[in-house]
């Protein structure tokens with residue numbers, strides 16, 4: 209009997225693990241905007257619309273981008289995974305579109321740096337750092353900058369971490 213209960217216990221534990229192993233998915237910047245455009249949280253959304261990551265898809269439509277594409281045999285950079293992998297969250301570092309919830313127009317948005325938000329984007333969860341991290345929040349967004357800011361970028365400018373972090377700063381208000 210004891211043995212049976214022990215196996216029952218093990219079976220329940222592994223079922224529990226199976227259920228909680230749900231994968232976080234991309235949700236798009238509109239979801240983050242619901243809360244992160246409030247002054248009390250620091251208006252991260254508005255700050256992002258004023259920095260270049262929010263323009264990363266648009267910039268692929270400029271004559272300059274077209275000329276850069278032409279050199280490597282790409283007719284339309286706004287349709288090429290070879291450019292979009294670094295210029296859009298919808299492609300998320302790959303040459304194929306991985307999400308239709310994220311529009312191309314939002315360029316490089318929150319979830320590229322902070323991780324896919326389907327499981328952590330709830331107020332009770334967001335307030336607890338350790339729990340967010342267990343649900344897909346990237347605990348160290350600084351570490352991923354050079355996945356794009358590297359010499360593979362056809363317009364590469366030397367990446368200076370401290371300076372570049374300052375240029376996109378969007379802190380929470382000090383309490």
Ligand code: HEC
Pocket residue numbers: 235236239240241242243244249318319322324325326328329330331334335336337338340380
């Ligand atoms: C329902 C409201 C809500 C939504 C939706 C939401 N957040 Fe949050 N977020 C919060 C609150 C509240 C905090 C905690 C602020 C505090 O404790 O000072 C927070 C904290 C954070 C933090 C800091 C967490 C830490 O522990 O380091 C990040 C990063 C963040 N949010 C990113 C996002 C992103 C990206 C999205 C969209 C995918 C998003 N949030 C969606 C409310 C929200």
Ligand code: HEC
Pocket residue numbers: 237240241244252253254256261316317318319320321322348349350373376378379380381
């Ligand atoms: C290019 C990458 C990048 C993008 C895009 C980005 N963030 Fe961040 N975010 C960071 C980094 C880096 C930090 C600082 C983390 C640190 O200090 O370790 C940060 C910090 C934060 C914090 C915590 C601030 C604090 O004081 O603790 C919140 C909240 C946040 N981001 C929300 C957002 C939201 C919402 C968006 C989209 C509207 C967004 N971020 C877009 C990289 C990014």
Ligand code: HEC
Pocket residue numbers: 260261263264265267293294295296301316320321349350351352353354355356357365369371372373375376
């Ligand atoms: C998914 C790829 C990607 C990641 C990851 C990324 N960036 Fe960027 N970043 C870009 C692109 C693309 C542009 C240019 C967008 C444009 O010109 O419209 C850019 C532009 C910038 C600029 C403006 C540079 C200029 O010439 O004015 C700064 C500053 C910057 N990024 C900082 C960061 C920091 C800091 C991180 C890490 C926290 C980061 N980026 C992570 C793709 C990325």
Ligand code: HEC
Pocket residue numbers: 267268270272273274276277280282285290291292293294295355356357358360361362363364365366
């Ligand atoms: C490895 C990632 C990466 C790839 C691939 C990439 N870019 Fe970028 N792109 C960036 C980053 C990062 C920036 C910001 C400037 C820099 O490189 O430091 C940027 C900036 C730009 C800019 C703005 C010009 C400027 O000086 O800031 C244009 C235009 C552009 N890229 C076009 C393209 C085109 C066209 C392609 C495809 C042929 C492409 N990029 C592929 C990462 C990338």
